[in-house]
Amino acid sequence: MSLAERHEMMTGQDATWEGGMGSVGDYIALLKPRVMSLVIFTAFVGMMLAPGQLHPVLAGVGLLCIAIGAGASGALNMWYDADIDRIMSRTKKRPIPAGKITPDEALVFGLTLSLGSVLTLGLVVNWFTGAFLAFTILFYVVIYTMWLKRSTPQNIVIGGAAGAFPPIIGWAAVTGNVSLESLILFLIIFMWTPPHFWALALFKSGDYRAAGIPMMPVVAGESSTRTQILAYAVILAPIVVSPYLLGFAGPVYGGVSSALSAVFVALAFNVWRKREGDAARKAAIRLFSYSILYLFLIFALLLGENLLTRMV
Incomplete structure (x- = not known):
């Protein structure tokens, strides 16, 4: 069942998206840039506090991959939550409920960025860090968005771990481990x-x-x-x-x-x-x-x- 059909079944409303009208700004909005900025900053602090050194170019690539991975999580979150985003006043103008980007477009966008960021981080920095980023994306999208958010008032308590992982990922990019x-x-x-x-x-x-x-x-x-x-x-x-x-x-x-x-x-x-x-x-x-x-x-x-x- 598509997301549009799921929303229609849940609300009894016609759930249609125009699609193909998304601008660059709309796709950037899918990435949740304000959340992404916090992820970049805390991951950077983790890198800087970690013992040892990472070549500046590798550190830059690592931060970029972490940022893209965070953005991919945001896009997949908006893909899954489009039905409730249409209802809530603070989210109803997001690209999907506004009809600028279809759920399928957001899904492909999010999955592509997820795969690209994880593989690049693993190849360029180290595979432990790449695996940790993959786990973080999975945790946010599957554990928090698809399960906890709609099932328990402890959603933020447990799901908040996803937003707390970036400094560990930054640290692991330098050291290859967790301390x-x-x-x-x-x-x-x-x-x-x-x-x-x-x-x-x-x-x-x-x-x-x-x-x-x-x-x-x-x-x-x-x-x-x-x-x-x-x-x-x-x-x-x-x-x-x-x-x-x-x-x-x-x-x-x-x-x-x-x-x-x-x-x-x-x-x-x-x-x-x-x-x-x-x-x-x-x-x-x-x-x-x-x-x-x-x-x-x-x-x-x-x-x-x-x-x-x-x-x-």
Whole structure:
């Protein structure tokens, strides 16, 4: 059964796509460029923090393959989720529900990029890294998109691993293996993901409810979600500081990351405290917006301190 037929069966609506009208910009949109930029950055930090060296050309090719692999995952995610993307206000203008690209075109595009990025990364860098990228794409598309997203409120908790793998892939590109340090980088993103997405889900819960997606606020209620956001924020704080505690980041990182984490916990507490009306919505939006800056600054600190250490 095609995706269009599946959508028609689920919603009783005519699900047709014009196809063949997609511009370069539409295909770029399929790659989820904002997500891709975060993947590139965290993978680059993983490369830079890893012991050893990788030729700049190989590092560039490796980052490009990781970026393309992430984009391929986004395209395949949009291919599978086109039926619910048409329902949700924040996604209904994506290329497939907007009728600019057909599901089949997106599928071929995503599969081609997946295969090309994995094979190139394996041939040019090393096969362990290529296999890890393949596993990441598979995890995001099959485990998260096709299974967890529509079946459990823990979708973001487990599925968030896919977004946390890039620094490990970057590390493995240099070393050919995984270490404690790279796992800490993974844990930072992994534990950051639930409060980040649940903050979004709090003020977009109507979208998820309409699309039948069992996000935490829809299934467990907003009160439980707010409590879990705060709990994850409290657990995340020492994990973020742990690179300093474990000795692979310096005192500047230790101090600044502690301050940034304190702000994150305070905003999460504000979400937990303000439960009604416009104040509750603003608190969730504030946490969601800060969470993006927070993760970027944490990895920028790790990168900047590492570069300064090398220069000295």
